[in-house]
Amino acid sequence: MAYENLREMAVEAFYHIEKKEFHKAEKKLTYLLDLNPKAHILYYYLGCLYYGKKQYAFATMAYEKALELQPNFDECLNNMASAYRILGDIEACVICFTRAVEIASSPAYLAKCENDKARADKNLAEYWANLGSCYVGRGNPKQAIEHLQKSIDILPGTPNAMWNIGLAYLESGVYDKGFEGYSYNLLQKEAKTRNYHAPHGTTPAWGGPRPHTVAGVALSKPTVVVYGEQGIGDEIMFASMLNEIAQDANVIMETHPRLLEMFRGSFKNITFYGTRKAIEISWLKNHKQIDFQIPISQLGQFYRKSKDAFPGAPYLNVAQKYIDKAADRLVTLDVKGRKPKIGISWKGGVGSTNKPTRSIPLTELLPIFQDQYDIISLQYHCNARAEVDAFNESQGRDVITHWQDIVDDYDLTAGLLFNLDLVISVPQSVIHLAGALGVRTIQMCPKEALWQVGPYGEDAPWYKSVTNRWQLEGGNWSTVVADVAMELEHKGNLLNANHGRISETK
DSSP: OOHHHHHHHHHHHHHHHHTTOHHHHHHHHHHHHHHOTTOHHHHHHHHHHHHHTTOHHHHHHHHHHHHHHOTTOHHHHHHHHHHHHHHTOHHHHHHHHHHHHHHHHSHHHHHHTTTOHHHHHHHHHHHHHHHHHTTTTTTOHHHHHHHHHHHHHHSTTOHHHHHHHHHHHHHHTOHHHHHHHHGGGGGSTTOOOOOSSTTTOOOOBOOOSOOOEETTEEOOOOEEEEEOOSOHHHHHHHGGGHHHHHHHSEEEEEOOGGGHHHHHHHOTTSEEESOTTOSSOGGGGGOSOOOEEEEGGGGHHHHOSSGGGOOOOOOOOOOHHHHHHHHHHHHTTOTTOOSOEEEEEOBOOOGGGTGGGGBOOGGGGTTTOOTTSEEEEOOOSTTHHHHHHHHHHHHTSOOEEOOHHHHHSHHHHHHHHHHOSEEEESSSHHHHHHHHHTOOEEEEEOSSOOGGGOSTTSOOTTOTTEEEEEOSSTTOOHHHHHHHHHHHHHSGGGGGGTTTHHHHHO
8 A cells, every 4th residue: 555545544543533433543553553563653543542442551552652663752752641640650640741841842852843833832831731730739839830830931821731830829828829820720621611691692700809880880789600510528618708709799509409408508698509510500580680600619719819818717507407317316326425426537539639649548547446436437438338337347346337328418417517526537528518517627638638638737728627637758647647646635625625516406
């Protein structure tokens, strides 16, 4: 077959990959590789094929072969790094992005791109941004900012770089720059947006508190729809700003259905609907005018520009019926009501939010599980019950109590938290719920933590009732557990701060 025909077939294979027609692409690439097993571009396309099929380990092997044949293939390094990131190998990811930056910065590369400087700048900016993002949420925000700033200096305002540098600044506790960068998430392809004027238009974004006047006459407050778009924990955390926006606008909020009743009982001057996941917005007929919309995560750029702007006070309420129901359940553990009640959660996050670093084996928590306390599970993952049962069996006694029906109902979970003397947890949504309720809480923090946990070595500013205990080295929980156990031993009288709520509610 003529060279031009082979080249045309290779391009067709890549188009099939872009269209997710993987079977057609694989057939063409297999045929071409049999004819030319030393064509680096074919192995690169094969890596793209596996990446598209989410077979990331195979993708890295194909990319590696392409790099053996063409060591200075920067785009291949960039793609291979992304595959390693998904596989959780951050060290390999950093190596690949660093090498891509070196190649794209070299005189030879710049000479090759002399007639297409815009493309060269775009590639280098992308590689710097990707390298910087490897350090976000990894306990090294300073390095993240350094790399990301180099990307921004080349191409100012690139959403990915601005978003990540915002995260790094938030992780550092620099909230004005942090939330400024955080707002760029809305400009990324995967950003979740809501439109309340479809199909006749697009709802404009709310630009923050400002006077609305016409000919010097003050207008009434605009109507703004605030909508949740992240996890439940983040939605609770950002809800600390709802009372503030309610002073500047008439607020409607689309919230997670699990939070609906609690939010309605806590923010009386806001209208709530539990429809944030709904495709069709049925309640629109109840509201004649909607002026603006904004994701709840974007309120920080207006109301949380410094540490001093965080009140830290409780802002959520629980209906009494849930407090009473949880109290009744707790009484079954300790009829005389003399043992302090401690809630515990040992796993948090998903694969994309540092799940491995946010989990502690239950056996490592044994120094905390003393007989003088009732330990109640707050863990929500699907096999928590089985994990507790297996742990109790291994210890030959009922160390932890787990009530799945309470964990499954967020209002009941809140009622349980209200009755507890203390919550001890890794970073996850129960931290935000306990903090928003004002329940005394110890957060056990990994060294590589997301920004919501707070700047390393400090408490998060969101909740005055939550104190952080930090790892000294990544992956080692022993000092954290020892610190918590020592605090319980020497300051156990502090547990009585909440104790007695059970009897009070009866």
